[in-house]
Amino acid sequence: MRNFFLFLFLLGSFRSSFAQFDKIELENKIHDSLEWLANAQEKETVGDSIFRGEWPSTMGLKNRFLYLGKAIPFRDSNCFTQANVFNTLAEIYLKDSSKKEILPMLELALPELLSYRDSLTFNFWKKLEPNIPLSRKEPHPENYLAHRPTNFELKTRFINNAADIANDADDTSTGNLALFYANEVFSIKRKIPSQNLYDSYIDRNRNNYHWFNYIHKIPRPSNAYMTWLAPEVQFKHWSFPWQVAHNLVFFLPASSCFPHPYDSYVPWGANDIDAVVNCNVLNFLAKTGQLEESLGKEGAVNLLKYVVGKERWSRAGIYYPNRFYIHYTISKVYPYFLEELAHEANILKMHLISSQNMDGSFFSRKKVNKKDVLQSTVYALEAMLNLKEAGVEIPKENIDKALEFILTHEIRDDKGIHWNGGVFFSGGTVVRNALYFKSDAYTTALVAQAIQKYLALFYGELE
Structure with missing residues (x-):
């Protein structure tokens, strides 16, 4: 009898480690996810707080922080969230045009997305009336609008001016990728920038050199793309040492x-090099030829x-503290660099396999949103799905276990x-583990896309 129960236990373990998913059930989950996204998308604008066409997101502190205030999450409207939801939905549709329910969402979101655009570049925040006068001495320019969060409380002049940031390569690449997808989906012709825009900020x-890059020994010069599309000090x-001196007196105008x-602000007065931002720029340039x-x-x-060679999983991105975000962004550009990044793809694969938990989950560092388990697993x-699509031998067992964990949540x-x-x-640098979006x-949207990719990989071509 004891052997019989042992056999049942082993059989259950075997089955769970090679999870089988019902195709119809997975297709229904995509449908129900898209239904939720359609319901969550805002249909009306409410002052400077909520905007028609956007999906909700939050901006909040993990702990109370100097100049920023209490650990309370606030609703926030920002380009990066909207562009990435838009792009994920567009990619789902472009792979399967039968999902017509996506089209009204993209159509509703596009005008809102364009509100973050200045000529050919995008800002993280849209331009709004400043919360307070931005200078005690200088006259307030007529009709001046500042980039700022919509609802997060910025109480001092200093922090309001710091929030009036310059346009950046991250939002510009994802925002213009959204326009490229809109051109594809709706057969329109909105102009997108050439590679010359990014090549102007290499x-x-x-x-100058950003202190965070110096501390983490990013080679200089890297000849990589920089984050901010504006002049630095x-x-x-x-x-x-001279930079440290300026940092210590950051609150003085001479710093x-x-x-x-x-004046649009480049944080810390110095441009930076971020591996995730570079992936996003490469992805845009690759997709647009x-x-x-x-x-x-x-x-x-x-x-x-x-x-990747240094295995700097948690610190590869200045603005991305989650340990597995670099795996995700590199996996998106890997198909365009199969030879150049073959060795790195194998390192990513080995780290993904070795760091997966028995229940299929992954986790980041403890200080990042209490290990950020669900997001890390997504x-x-x-x-893993992107790498497998590109020909990397990822065991199906690992993919199944991760998907099974996600579906239970x-x-x-x-x-x-x-x-x-x-x-x-x-928020990056000193608040990269404190101010979260x-x-x-x-x-x-990412989960829906992952399920679609799973179906294509293991159940044949999409119908």
């Missing part, structure tokens, strides 16, 4: 780190080689099904 011939002779009123002409392509690939699953209500959002990105809509 890490070379600089008299220039020194005659940059040195780390290179000081945010001046009515501009990769070969780009001057920053080689430097960006070398940067990815460097951070990123890891997407990474679905939340079903009368609007459909969704998943709680984890850390999508952060989350979105249930983004996480739910």
Whole structure:
């Protein structure tokens, strides 16, 4: 009898480790996820707080922080969340045009997305009336609008000026990718920038260097793409001790780190090199057929080689503290660099397999949203599926276990099904493990896409 129960236990373990999913059930989960996303999308604008066409997201502190206030999450409208939800839904539709329910969502979201656009570049936040006058001494320019969060409380002039940030390569690449997809889906012709825009901001011939990159020993010059699409402070002779001195007096106008009123701010006065941002730029250039002409392509690939070789999973992205986000973003560009990144893809594969828990989950560091288990697992699953699509031998058992874990965390209500959002990105540098942006809509869209990819890989071509 004891052997019989042992046999049943082993049989159950075997079955759970090679989970079998019903195809119809998985297709229904995609449908119910899209239904929830359609219901969650805003239909009306409410002042400067909620905007028609957007999906909800939050901006909140893990702990009370100097200048930023209490650990309370606030609803926030930002380009990066909207563009990434838009792009994920567009990719689902472009793979399966029978999912017509996506079209009204994209159509409703597009005008809102364009509100973050300045000419050919995008900002993280839209321009709104400043919360308070931005200067005690200077006259307030007529009709001046500042980039700022919609609802997060910014009480001081200093922090309001610091929030009036410059346009950046991350939002510009994802925002313009959304326009590219809109052109594909709706047969329209909105202009998108050439690679020259990004090649104008490459890490070379600089008299400045971001302290975070210095501490984490990013090679100089990296010749990779930089984050901010704006001029940085220039020194005659940059040195780390001199930069530390400026950082210590960041609250004084003489500091290179000081945010001046009515002037777009490059945080800390220094541009930075972020591996995830470089992936997003490469992804945009690849999708739009501009990769070969780009001057920053080689430097960006070398940067990815460097951070993967050092296994800097948690610190590869200045603005991305989740350990598995770098796996996800590299897996998206890997198909365009099969030879150049073959070794790195294998390192990613081995880390994904070795770090998966028995229940199929993955987790980040404890300080990141209490290990950010669900979000980490979603990123890891997407990474494994993308790598497998590109020919990397990822065991199906690992993919099954991750998907099974995620499906057990679905939340079903009368609007459909969704998943709680984890850390999508952060405030970066000193607040990269304190100021978090989350979105249930983004996480739910990723899960729907992962299920679609799973069906295509293991159940044949999509019908």
